[in-house]
Amino acid sequence: MELEGRTALVTGASRGIGRAIAVYLAELGAQVAVNYSSSEQRAIEVVEAIKEKGGRAIAVKADVSNLQEVEAMFEKVLNEFGDLHILVNNAGITRDALLIRMKQEDWDAVLDTNLKGVYNCSKAAAKIMIKKRRGKIINISSVVGVAGNAGQSNYAAAKAGVIGFSKAIARELAPRNIQVNVVAPGFIETDMTAALPESIRQEMLKQIPLGRYGDPMDVAYVVGFLASDKSQYITGQVIHVDGGMIM
Numbered sequence: 001m002e003l004e005g006r007t008a009l010v011t012g013a014s015r016g017i018g019r020a021i022a023v024y025l026a027e028l029g030a031q032v033a034v035n036y037s038s039s040e041q042r043a044i045e046v047v048e049a050i051k052e053k054g055g056r057a058i059a060v061k062a063d064v065s066n067l068q069e070v071e072a073m074f075e076k077v078l079n080e081f082g083d084l085h086i087l088v089n090n091a092g093i094t095r096d097a098l099l100i101r102m103k104q105e106d107w108d109a110v111l112d113t114n115l116k117g118v119y120n121c122s123k124a125a126a127k128i129m130i131k132k133r134r135g136k137i138i139n140i141s142s143v144v145g146v147a148g149n150a151g152q153s154n155y156a157a158a159k160a161g162v163i164g165f166s167k168a169i170a171r172e173l174a175p176r177n178i179q180v181n182v183v184a185p186g187f188i189e190t191d192m193t194a195a196l197p198e199s200i201r202q203e204m205l206k207q208i209p210l211g212r213y214g215d216p217m218d219v220a221y222v223v224g225f226l227a228s229d230k231s232q233y234i235t236g237q238v239i240h241v242d243g244g245m246i247m
């Protein structure tokens with residue numbers, strides 16, 4: 001199996017895209033730390049699903065925006081698995097509003113989770129990976145970080161920030177044989193998009209050349225490739241998984 005002997009930490013893996021990534025990386029042979037912030041029962045279910053298929057996994061609670069909790073999470077992963085080869089920064093939230101109605105706390109919450117969380121976890125992972133001179137960091141951005149979207153200025157700023165941040169650390173970490181890449185999903189069927197009104201869902205569908213919403217596995221397959229040795233010569237890239245929304 002391609003990821004046999006590797007350890008992966010997937011943030012926000014209790015649901016949606018993160019869950020699909022965690023289960024798929026385990027199918028490829030990795031031991032997986034399933035991070036969550038509040039959905040403990042759902043994280044435990046992900047761990048059980050991995051174990052049922054013969055894999056190894058643990059659930060780790062941490063709010064990625066909180067440095068102390070992130071440091072404790074990495075310590076727990078190292079204590080349990082002894083190493084870390086793959087970090088997938090997937091945890092994310094939305095707090096949508098038009099700019100003139102956007103509350104400061106909605107701006108801060110989205111930037112703290114979606115951007116500062118990526119910085120916190122990447123820094124902790126890089127410290128481990130640099131010593132071993134190998135590693136994979138995969139950050140989940142969004143088409144919204146590339147094209148913008150009315151009502152999501154906080155989310156767009158954070159997701160665009162993730163792209164710039166990833167390119168900067170891809171350059172910093174390349175000499176240590178650590179690859180950093182970004183996956184930018186389009187409209188993927190999860191709790192996050194289920195919350196949108198049907199009129200907006202239909203409007204989005206019209207903008208997808210492939211004519212369907214994405215499935216979390218569409219994202220997981222790309223992350224599996226970026227986590228594997230098959231992508232050793234790819235770094236600092238943004239891979240769109242969006243049915244052709246951005247070309």
Ligand SMILES: NC(=O)c1ccc[n+]([C@@H]2O[C@H](COP(=O)([O-])OP(=O)(O)OC[C@H]3O[C@@H](n4cnc5c(N)ncnc54)[C@H](OP(=O)(O)O)[C@@H]3O)[C@@H](O)[C@H]2O)c1
Pocket residue numbers: 011012013014015016017018035036037038039040062063064065090091092093113117140141142143184185186187188189190191192193
């Ligand atoms: N769905 C889409 O169409 C789409 C498109 C583009 C990009 N994305 C991005 O893909 C990622 C996953 O999205 P999704 O649709 O799967 O979202 P989701 O179904 O809402 O799941 C979000 C996950 O993030 C976790 N999370 C939220 N805040 C956290 C925090 N502070 N610390 C740790 N974990 C936290 C949640 O954990 P708890 O359950 O414990 O709160 C949950 O596991 C996000 O970064 C999102 O922005 C999604």
